[in-house]
Amino acid sequence: MADIGLNQNLSVGPREFHLQTATILDEGIIRTEVFQKGRLLFVENHRYERRDGKEERGAEARLRRIVDQFHQAIIEEIDSLFEISDRVFDENQPAPHEKIGLVFLYMHIFDKAELQFKRSIELQPDRKSSYVYLGRCYYLQKRYQQAIEILSNLPDNQTNYPDVHNLMG
Numbered sequence: 001m002a003d004i005g006l007n008q009n010l011s012v013g014p015r016e017f018h019l020q021t022a023t024i025l026d027e028g029i030i031r032t033e034v035f036q037k038g039r040l041l042f043v044e045n046h047r048y049e050r051r052d053g054k055e056e057r058g059a060e061a062r063l064r065r066i067v068d069q070f071h072q073a074i075i076e077e078i079d080s081l082f083e084i085s086d087r088v089f090d091e092n093q094p095a096p097h098e099k100i101g102l103v104f105l106y107m108h109i110f111d112k113a114e115l116q117f118k119r120s121i122e123l124q125p126d127r128k129s130s131y132v133y134l135g136r137c138y139y140l141q142k143r144y145q146q147a148i149e150i151l152s153n154l155p156d157n158q159t160n161y162p163d164v165h166n167l168m169g
Contacts (some may be wrong), residue, residue, distance in 0.1 A: 003023050003062055004022065004060075004063055004067050005017075005020065005021065005022035005023070005066065005067075006020070006021040006022075006025045006067060006071045007019070007020050007021075008071070008075070010078060010079075012079055012082045013082060015036065015057055015082075015085075016036065016037075017034055017035065017036050017041075017078060018034075018035040018036075019032055019033070019034055019035075019059065019071065019074060019075065020033045020035070021033075021070060021071040021074070022067075023063065023067060024122075025031055028047055028048055028049070028109055029045050029046065029048070030045070030046045030047075030048055030066065030067050030070045031043060031044070031045050031046075032044045032045075032046075032070065032071060034074070034078070034107070035120060036109075038046045041107055041108045041109060042107045042108055042162060043090060044070075044074055045093040047069045048063070048066050051094070055113065056092060079108075080114075081104075083098075083117070084100060085100050085104070085142075088100050088116070089115070089119060092123060093123070094119075094120040094123040094127050094130065095115045095120075097117070097119045097120035097123070097130075098117065098127070098129060098130050098133065100112075100116050101115075101116030101120065101133060101137075102115045102133060103119045104116065104142075105133060105136065105137055107139070110137055110140065110141050113133075113137050114134065114137050114138075117130050117132065117133050117134035117137060121134065128154055130136060130152065131150055131153070131154045132151070132154075134150050135147045135150045135151040138150065140158065146167045
């Protein structure tokens with residue numbers, strides 16, 4: 001049986017993503033890589049049940065269906081995330097902004113993460129965790145001076161988070 005792969009462009013508002021989904025047959029993994037402007041943002045892996053190689057008949061069709069389902073699920077997740085982000089942005093509670101910001105941070109969609117963390121700080125200026133996450137966001141973009149500034153301006157500068165010390169180091 002041959003590897004199966006899918007490539008697709010995805011538009012979410014003004015953003016363009018490219019998704020590549022492929023099987024790694026020897027390991028029983030389906031892997032989707034998400035790119036924006038040629039830069040790898042994040043990777044999702046999904047293990048599938050590998051069956052006896054003697055049962056070739058029907059195995060490829062089954063695997064194609066699983067690959068397509070995983071690929072479509074990633075597309076729906078990205079689309080839903082941006083929709084949820086737009087809805088959350090109008091909310092006046094800091095926790096949802098921080099949580100959706102963390103998802104964007106994990107996905108390396110830094111501009112959206114930064115907006116959410118800043119909104120969280122705006123709503124609750126003493127929310128130290130949002131400062132730490134915003135500092136990490138800047139650090140991952142190699143915006144070191146901004147990371148230092150935001151972490152140095154933590155409310156009650158006696159904050160003893162290991163993440164702060166790690167990032168400042």
